[in-house]
């Protein structure tokens with residue numbers, strides 16, 4: 001199967017079952033470089049499963065996923081993990097910061113794991129924290145910052161390696177609307193400035209308003225919603 005022309009990441013006819021539960025039932029997806037796509041749909045419809053398949057975290061039972069023209073299923077596990085480390089970034093609902101590390105150490109961590117020396121990693125980390133307006137929290141630990149600040153630190157960490165795709169699963173789900181808006185504004189601004197594509201899972205319509213395009217998932221099937229804006 002051929003992915004839509006110009007797409008960076010594309011999926012066709014994805015199926016995934018967990019025992020008797022069908023999580024994906026022929027889902028499709030595509031995203032262009034630098035595009036922000038919102039994945040919407042009710043709870044249990046398969047949004048997170050779709051994101052996990054696209055990111056190579058979960059292997060679908062059948063269907064095809066191509067990233068940059070390469071089929072994910074034909075890559076070795078080592079190659080897929082390398083891809084996740086170097087070309088993908090992740091933000092989840094509850095930041096998942098390491099509580100023992102300071103905020104700047106958290107943001108620098110993906111670079112450190114790729115072998116970047118500490119000073120250089122922290123310098124790059126601080127620059128990203130400044131863009132997310134949390135550089136003043138560099139020496140605090142995650143337990144000492146607010147939910148919205150923690151999510152902005154998590155966004156800085158997800159972008160620090162210069163990923164081509166940012167996967168965000170309900171990144172503002174635990175925040176009040178004002179903080180959620182700010183996180184979305186900074187996340188989309190930062191991703192756009194870095195030309196990173198964003199796969200944004202959300203069930204909040206106001207969060208989807210930050211996207212270029214919306215895909216709706218229902219009962220494991222997805223379709224494009226043409227936005228008339």
Ligand SMILES: Nc1ncnc2c1ncn2[C@@H]1O[C@H](COP(=O)(O)OP(=O)(O)OP(=O)(O)O)[C@@H](O)[C@H]1O
Pocket residue numbers: 018021022023041042043044045046047048049050203
């Ligand atoms: N690891 C798993 N084991 C068993 N069933 C699972 C697993 N992950 C997902 N499911 C099931 O697959 C279906 C789709 O789940 P998924 O997490 O993708 O939904 P979702 O759209 O992200 O929902 P939510 O909005 O609540 O996060 C659900 O019925 C869920 O119970």
Ligand SMILES: [Mg+2]
Pocket residue numbers: 047048049169
């Ligand atoms: Mg989910």
